[in-house]
Amino acid sequence: MTWCRILAAALAGALTVGLVAVSVSGPGAAPARALAPGQECDPEDPQFVTQAPPAFDALGIPRAHQYSRGAGVTVAVVDSGVHAQNEHLREVVVDGVNVVEDDPHDRDAFEHGTVVAGIIAARHVDGSAVLGVAPEAMLQSVRVYYADSERAEEEDVHPTPQRIADGIAWAAQNGAQIINVSMSTTEDHPDLRAAVQAASDNGVLVVASTGNRGTAQVQEAVPRYPAAYDGVLGVSGVDRAGIWHAVASFESEHVDVVAPGQHVPSAYLFGGDCIFSPGDSAPSSSWATAYVSGAAALVAARYPDETPQQWAHRLQATATRASTAERDDRMGWGLIQPVAALQFIDDGTAPGPASPVHGPAQPLPDPAADLDLVAYPDPMAPAQQLTRAWLVGAAALIVLALLYSRMPRRPRPR
Template sequence: MRALRSAAAVVGIVVALGLGAPAADADQTPPASAPSMDAGQQCTPGKRLLSSAPSYLVDRLGLAEAWTLSRGRGVTVAVVDSGVQAGNVHLKGALVPGFTSFGGGSAPADADVAGHGTAVAGLIAARRVEGSGVIGIAPQAKIMPVRAFEAAPDSNGSSRDLVVPTTASIVAGIRWAADHGAQIINVSLSDDGSAGAYRSAVDYAHDRGALVIASAGNRRTAGTDGPDPAHFYPGELPGALAVAAVLADGSWSAESSYAGEHVDIAAPGQSVPTAYISGGDCVLNPDSASSSYATAIISGAAALIASRYPDESPDEWAFRLTQSALRVSPGQRSDTVGWGEVRPAGALALIDDGSLPGPDSPAHPPQKPEPQAERTVDLDPVSDPLDPARVIVGWGLGAGATISIVLLLISRSRARRLPG
C-alpha cells in the first residue's frame, strides 16, 4: 500500500480524545474554561490552551470587509483528512455527520487520529471563543469530517501511531462528501500517482456541484529526496484548485513549496493560529509555510463565496477566487503562486462581465485579441505627380547655372585683354 504525500507533517501524536457536547450554532460561544497562552507558546496535546493574540489572517486577508458580505452560513465544507475533533471548543456545533472512508477503522470521523484534520477544520470554520484570537475564514460554515487516515500498527504490532492515507481512502472520501451535500471538499494533501482514480473522483464531485480544493505540494513533508514530483493530484486536475503556500509576509519560499503550471492560487501557510487536538488552540508552522493550511484558507474563502452565490457553479466559485487574487500583473499568473494570494472580499464583490484580464471566465467566451489591420508592402515604384514640375525646375536651374558660368568666363577673358 503506497502512502500519499501529506501536504503538512502530522501534528502532534495520537491521543485519547474526549468528545464534547454540541453547542448552539453561533459565532460567539460561551466562555471557555481554559488558560490562555502567547502565540509562540508550545502546543501540548491533551492540554487545552487558548491563544489570546488576534489572528493576523484577519487583517492580512481583509476578512472584516469580507464578513460584511458573507460568513459562510448554509455551506458545508468536507475535510477529507485525519478526522476532526468534535470536542474542540472552536468546533462545538460546527460539525455535521461524517464518514470513515477506511471502513472498519479504529476511530470515528469526529475523532482525530493525528491532529491534522482538526487544524484544517479550525482554519476553515472555527467559531470565536472568549479569550482566544482564533477564528475561521468562514465562521458560520459547517464542517463535514471525512476520516481518510488510519492509525496503523508499527513494525512490532505493539502500537498504532503511523498515519497512512491511501489513494482509495481519499477517493472514497471525496465521493462520499459529494453524495452527502458538501459544496466544498478540502483535501490538504497531494499525490503524484493514480491519476485516473483522482480524475474520476473530482469529476464526480464537480457533477454534483462541489468544488475540490487541494494542496499544490509541500516540499518539507514530501518524503522524498529524489526529483520533484511530476504531478500533484487531485489539485492539478480540471474541476479542482491547487493551492500553494506563502509565508506570513506574503513571500513565496522555495524551501516550503513546489512551483509549477499546476498551481492555481496561494494563501498564507506560516504561523497559522487554529484549533488543535488539545481541545483549544495552537499556532502552527512558525518556521515554514504549509500548503495544508493554505488549502484550508482557500476552502474557507470558497465557503464564503458559495454562501453568497449559491446558484453559481463550482467553476464560477473558483473563478472568483483566482480572478480577484492579489498579483503583480492582472493578466499574468506565475508558477509559484498561480494567480496570486487570495483576497476574499474582492472575490465576493467581483463583477464578471467577461472583460477582466487574467483567468478565463466560465460564464463568458475567452477574450480574443483585437485583429490588426493587414498591411501590404508594394515594391513597385510609385509615380510622383510633381515629378514633371521638378524636372522643369531642375532644367531651369541647370540652364541658369550654365549661363552664369559662361558669362563669368567671358567677363574674365575680356578683363585679361584690357591694358594694365
C-alpha cells in the same frame, strides 16, 4: 485495531512531520489560559491564542464577513479527522465517515484535520482570537487515514489515493459544496480522477494542496493529485508577507492561487488553541488550502446559484499578482482577496483566467496598431482663438491699469 495499535500509530506519526489521526477522547471544556510565546500546546491543559490570525489582515477577512460568513455551506475536510470535542468545533461537524476502519470519524489524535477545520469554520470562543474564515459554515469530518509513517503503513492506516478518492466520493454524495484536501499524491489513480470528476459534476468544488516540499517523498517537479486534475482549485502556501519559498513549495502549472501558510492559530485537538508553522517556519500549503476553502465557502454562500467553476474563477480573477493578465508556476493567479471575490462581477472583461461563462477575455489592442496619423481640423479652433485673444487683451488692460495706478501724481495748485 486495538487501543495499543492506535496509540502506537499516533506516537509513531507524531515523531515525523507527517499527518496522523487516531481515535482519542478528551476531557470536557476546561478553563483555558492564554498561550505564551514558545509555550508548548497541551489539550489536557487548554490554552487560547489571544491575537487574531495574521492571515485575517492579509486577506481582509473581517471586511469579507460583512458580505458573507459561510451560512448554508457545508465543507468536507478530507483528512485525519476533525475533533468535534474542541470548543471551537462543537455543533459544527454535522456528519462524516471513516473510510479506514470502523472507528469514529469525529476524532483526531495527530491534529492535522482539526487544524484545517479550525481555519475553515472555527466558532468564536470567549478568550480566544481563533475564528474560522467561514464561521457559519458547517463541516463534514471525512477521515481517510490514521498516520503517515512507516508504522502506519505496516498497520495499513496510512493515506492512499484510494482512500482519498473514497473520501471525496462520499462527501460529494452527502451534501458538501466545498471539499478541502490538504494533501497530495503523485499517483494519478483512476478512482481519484473519477471521484473528482463526479464531485465537479455534482456541483462541488474540490480545493487541494499542490504539495509541501518539506514532507514530500518525491522532490521532483511532478504533478500532485488531486490538485492537478481539471476543475480542482490548486493551492500553494506563502509566508505572512505573501512571499513564496522554494524550500516549502513546488513550482507547478497546477498552482491556481496562493494563501498564507505561516504562523497560523487554530483549534488544537480536543481542547484549546495552538499556533502552527509558527514564527518564521516554512509556510505550509495544508494551511493555505484551508484558507482558500474558507474563502470559497464565503463565495458559495453569497452566490449559491453559481457553479464550482464560477466560485473558483472569482478567487482566481481577483487575486493579487504582478501581471493582471498572466499567472506563474509559483503563485498561480496570485494571493486570494476574498472581499474582491465577493464583489466581483463577471462580464467577461476581467484580464487573467478564462471566465467559465464568457471564455477568455479579449486582449487589449496594441496602442501602436491602427494609429490614425491624419490631422483633422478642429471645428472649435476659431472660437478658441477668439477667446484666447480676448483673454490676452483683457490681461493687457489690467496690467496697464495697475501700472497707471502706481504712477506718481503732480500736486494740484492751490
